[in-house]
Amino acid sequence: KKINLAVVGATGMVGRTFLKVLEERDLPIENFYLFASARSAGSKMTFKGKEYTVEELTENSFDRGIDIALFSAGGGTSLKYAPIAASKGCVVVDNSSAWRMDPEVPLVVPEVNPEDIKLNKGIIANPNCSTIQAVVALKPLHEYYTIKRIVYSTYQAVSGAGMGGWTDLEEGLKGNPPKKFPHPIANNCLPHIDVFTENGYTKEEIKMIQETRKILHDSNLKITATTVRVPVFNSHSESINVEFEKPFELNELVDILKKAPGVVVQDDPANNVYPLAANATGRDEVFVGRIRRDESVESGVNLWVVADNIRKGAAANAVQIAELLIKDMQ
Ligand code: A2P
Numbered sequence: 001k002k003i004n005l006a007v008v009g010a011t012g013m014v015g016r017t018f019l020k021v022l023e024e025r026d027l028p029i030e031n032f033y034l035f036a037s038a039r040s041a042g043s044k045m046t047f048k049g050k051e052y053t054v055e056e057l058t059e060n061s062f063d064r065g066i067d068i069a070l071f072s073a074g075g076g077t078s079l080k081y082a083p084i085a086a087s088k089g090c091v092v093v094d095n096s097s098a099w100r101m102d103p104e105v106p107l108v109v110p111e112v113n114p115e116d117i118k119l120n121k122g123i124i125a126n127p128n129c130s131t132i133q134a135v136v137a138l139k140p141l142h143e144y145y146t147i148k149r150i151v152y153s154t155y156q157a158v159s160g161a162g163m164g165g166w167t168d169l170e171e172g173l174k175g176n177p178p179k180k181f182p183h184p185i186a187n188n189c190l191p192h193i194d195v196f197t198e199n200g201y202t203k204e205e206i207k208m209i210q211e212t213r214k215i216l217h218d219s220n221l222k223i224t225a226t227t228v229r230v231p232v233f234n235s236h237s238e239s240i241n242v243e244f245e246k247p248f249e250l251n252e253l254v255d256i257l258k259k260a261p262g263v264v265v266q267d268d269p270a271n272n273v274y275p276l277a278a279n280a281t282g283r284d285e286v287f288v289g290r291i292r293r294d295e296s297v298e299s300g301v302n303l304w305v306v307a308d309n310i311r312k313g314a315a316a317n318a319v320q321i322a323e324l325l326i327k328d329m330q
């Protein structure tokens with residue numbers, strides 16, 4: 001059975017990548033609809049060699065038997081329109097943070113907790129980009145060794161802040177002032193992603209902590225995070241320090257990662273082989289390297305984890321969820 005699919009926020013950074021990934025993975029689509037704000041209404045986008053007109057998103061947009069809608073148009077748009085779409089029988093896969101922590105909404109990474117998709121009541125949330133790549137690497141290790149504590153330190157690309165972030169770096173490299181970020185991002189590192197909250201953490205850091213717990217189904221996991229925007233156009237890098245309950249053999253741990261779904265181990269320091277943002281861009285896998293024992297604790301490991309934040313961190317993950325939904329509809 002072919003399905004009717006809509007992309008909301010089609011003109012954005014993630015929206016455009018939705019189209020690319022949907023083409024590559026060849027989803028069985030009957031009717032295809034593109035929505036964005038009034039600003040883009042009437043503009044044209046090409047999908048599988050055919051031209052489509054972008055429509056303004058309105059309350060009536062879902063009155064035509066749309067089976068699945070991929071949303072990436074900001075939290076406000078999702079808060080308002082995802083329930084409208086769901087009430088018309090559409091399943092929304094939402095890339096914003098609006099619904100992620102709602103107990104009624106599953107938060108899904110297909111390699112990690114695909115079973116949660118079944119619990120949806122019309123909205124499924126796509127996790128934060130930094131969380132997705134982390135849990136793909138951590139889930140198999142949690143299964144074997146039981147994670148006790150995680151320390152996340154991120155090096156995040158400007159594409160994660162949408163078109164505005166990309167333009168700030170491009171213009172900043174020419175000496176022009178930033179518009180999206182509070183400081184220049186060219187030749188700089190900003191320890192500030194999303195807004196600050198009362199306890200001194202940014203929302204991005206809190207998202208990584210809470211979403212990891214929800215996806216791994218372990219509300220007691222001890223986690224701390226520092227998230228940093230770096231002058232890289234695309235692909236997020238993360239240093240992940242993990243402490244386990246159980247002892248491990250390093251060789252065995254590496255083998256577990258090598259066999260893990262969606263993971264590619266790149267770890268040959270003698271030949272300067274380790275995951276790099278520049279190499280991850282355009283790929284849907286999560287790359288893991290610099291795998292070494294944390295000798296300061298009884299059972300701990302350090303990992304360097306890199307992935308394309310627009311693909312696996314957003315569009316590709318959402319399309320993988322859509323594929324599982326479609327499989328269930330057959
Ligand atoms: P538009 O291009 O018409 O502004 P990015 O994060 O890369 O900036 O992309 C944001 C996406 O969300 C764009 O496709 C943008 O459309 C869309 N968008 C923003 N606000 C709205 C809105 N109120 N209704 C529908 N789409 C929106």
